[in-house]
Amino acid sequence: MRAYLEIFRTTIAEYLVYRLSFVLWRVRTVITLLVRYYLWLAIFEKTPVIFGYTESHMLTYILLSSVISHLVLSTKTADVAGEIVGGKIINYILKPVSFFKYQIAKDLADKFLNISFAVFEIAILIFLLKPPLFLQTDITMYIYMIYFVIIGLxxxxxxxxSLSFIGFWTPEVWGPRFIFFMLILFFSGTYFPLDILPTPLYYATFLTPFPYFFFLPSRIYLGLPPNHLVVFAIFGAVWVFISYYATKQLWLKGVRQFSFFGR
Structure with a gap:
């Protein structure tokens, strides 16, 4: 456990070395959030309800989904691809620590920093902008929300x-990762709640893993029927198994085929 705590601290220390880059990244995310916020604010000036959403519900969704997305999507695993291509991955394989636990420790440090800044930024925006927000009073919704945040993580x-493991076979890893993030933009509810889509298309999105990242936890906070939650919970568990199994198989095949020189 001490080794992983040290990895956690080291990862945070690395960010502090490159403070300017991290601050610029946070500034960009705040600007992106403000664009989404004011876009929907302008739309609600013309009508009190859009697609079944009131202004308070929509603005709550925009702010909450932003916080959750910083927690779920922030990651250090993208670095693994470069380490595979450069041959450094062998150092992790030979270390007396679990490769996956090592990566999880780094990821947790990254998420800790991002969520800390995200909560601070959102708190300031709420204080300055004073948006009408929806407050959920049903404790059950909070429990389900936490469950789906964990599923998304x-x-x-x-x-x-898994995308980084593509580096075992080709150095061209950026292409698949770029496509992945484009899919997130369209199918995870980045700019609007997915349930404003036509019903067949809305349910079709749950055949992908993307709604579980931050749309579903945010939507649950606003309230969902219990029967829907049970179905989504089952589908979420299935996606956890699929993603775990695919990752395990890619890792095992990649390590078996991995070749390195000068080590």
Whole structure:
């Protein structure tokens, strides 16, 4: 456990070395959030309800989904691809620590920093903008929300590290990762809640892992029927298994085929 805590601290220390890059990244995310916020604010000036959403519900969704996305999607696993291509991956294989636990420790440090800044930024925006927000009073919704945040974290980790494992076979890893993030933009509810889509298309999105990243936890906070939650919970568990199994198989095949020189 001490080894992984040290990895956690070291990862945070690395960010502090490159403070300017991290601050610029946070500034960009705040600007992106403000664009989404004011876009929907302008739309609600013309009508009190859109696609079944009131202004308070929509703005709550925009702010909450932003916080959850920073927790779920932030990752250090993208670095693994470069380490595979450069041959450094052998150092992790030979270390007396679990490769996956090592990556999880780094990921947790990354998520800790990102969520800390995200909560701070959102708190300032709420204080300055004073948006009308929806407050959920049903404790059950909070329990389900936490469950699906955990589901999203697990799926996101496995998919992200699987994309890096492509480096075992080709150095062209950026292409698949770029496509992955484009799919997130369209199918995870980045700019709007997915349930404003036509019903067949809305349910079709749950055949992908993307709604579990931050749309579903945010939507649950606003309230969902219990029968829907049970179905989504089952589908989420299935996606956890699929992503875990795919990651495990890619890792085993990649390590078996991995060749390195000068080590």
């Amino acid at each position: 697990i799926i996101s980790f496995f998919i992200n590290i």
